[in-house]
Amino acid sequence: MSKFPKETIHKIPENYFESLPNKILSKRKQRIKQFYLSGIAAAAVCVIGFFFLMVRSTEIEWVNYQAEINEDVEYYISTGVWNEEDVLLLAENPNDLLDAITEEEWNYQLGEEGEELLLNEILY
Amino acid sequence: MVPLIDAKLLEMIKNPETRDKGYRVLIETYQKRVYGLVRKMVIIHEDADDVVQNTFIKAFKNIHKFNHKSSLFTWIYRIAVNESLNFLEKKKRWTFFSMEDHHEVMEGYLDKSPLVDGDEIQRKLQKAIIRLPEKQRLVFNLRYFEELPYEEISKMTQTSVGGLKAGYHHAVKKLEEILKEE
Numbered sequence: 001m002s003k004f005p006k007e008t009i010h011k012i013p014e015n016y017f018e019s020l021p022n023k024i025l026s027k028r029k030q031r032i033k034q035f036y037l038s039g040i041a042a043a044a045v046c047v048i049g050f051f052f053l054m055v056r057s058t059e060i061e062w063v064n065y066q067a068e069i070n071e072d073v074e075y076y077i078s079t080g081v082w083n084e085e086d087v088l089l090l091a092e093n094p095n096d097l098l099d100a101i102t103e104e105e106w107n108y109q110l111g112e113e114g115e116e117l118l119l120n121e122i123l124y
Numbered sequence: 125m126v127p128l129i130d131a132k133l134l135e136m137i138k139n140p141e142t143r144d145k146g147y148r149v150l151i152e153t154y155q156k157r158v159y160g161l162v163r164k165m166v167i168i169h170e171d172a173d174d175v176v177q178n179t180f181i182k183a184f185k186n187i188h189k190f191n192h193k194s195s196l197f198t199w200i201y202r203i204a205v206n207e208s209l210n211f212l213e214k215k216k217r218w219t220f221f222s223m224e225d226h227h228e229v230m231e232g233y234l235d236k237s238p239l240v241d242g243d244e245i246q247r248k249l250q251k252a253i254i255r256l257p258e259k260q261r262l263v264f265n266l267r268y269f270e271e272l273p274y275e276e277i278s279k280m281t282q283t284s285v286g287g288l289k290a291g292y293h294h295a296v297k298k299l300e301e302i303l304k305e306e
Binding site for chain 1: 144147148151152155156159160163164167169173176177180181184238239240241242245246247249250268269271
């Protein structure tokens with residue numbers, strides 16, 4: 001082994017060691033920046049996810065609440081605690097509601113033929 | 125005992141106002157020796173450049189863990205050793221899936237690269253060293269080329285002095301056999 005010289009055979013590009021410190025320091029800064037950016041991105045994903053989760057749970061709660069009210073109203077009407085007038089009094093627009101109910105019931109009783117019949121009756 | 129230059133460097137790095145300057149001085153102090161070791165391990169300049177950069181970045185990241193039990197040089201060298209071995213391990217795993225053998229790539233580089241000098245005998249020795257297992261190659265390089273004492277190599281590689289001596293002896297024997305074959 002002693003016949004082999006110990007000098008290095010590996011050469012380096014010109015000015016390599018002059019530029020290496022700057023290369024390393026800028027790479028370090030870049031990695032720190034990337035680290036913070038990925039941290040911010042992860043935090044943003046968490047916040048957005050939490051926000052959507054909250055909105056969704058509020059929607060579900062609202063739907064459940066509305067369903068419970070409807071069930072209660074139907075129960076009160078079916079058991080006779082409330083009559084039609086009570087329901088109309090609870091409504092914000094009782095007249096519109098009354099017109100809609102009347103129209104619906106009128107159509108249901110007469111149908112399309114009935115409408116024609118009514119028109120004929122009026123003509124007579 | 126912490127050498128004076130190390131103590132000064134660590135003081136500079138500790139202070140946020142002089143930290144960047146401290147990092148720069150640290151690189152300038154050790155870059156040539158770290159590069160020399162890494163280049164002998166990975167052979168290709170571009171690979172050595174990557175490994176050296178990662179070595180220093182890792183050193184900066186973990187400098188608060190430096191426990192003064194060894195010199196700063198030994199500590200950085202240990203990081204360089206680990207980075208080099210990890211790099212070669214990754215290359216080995218990668219070449220398992222590709223057609224190209226990394227040993228052949230390194231041998232080709234020794235033959236053709238303008239960044240490799242030396243005569244035929246020196247190149248022969250380098251090619252023979254490449255054929256050694258990575259850890260034996262590391263011990264051989266640190267002992268034969270860097271001329272480091274076994275005690276220091278022991279701290280870097282966390283291997284017993286006896287194990288290192290045996291490893292070095294095996295490496296020399298293998299190299300002599302490889303060189304005789306050619």
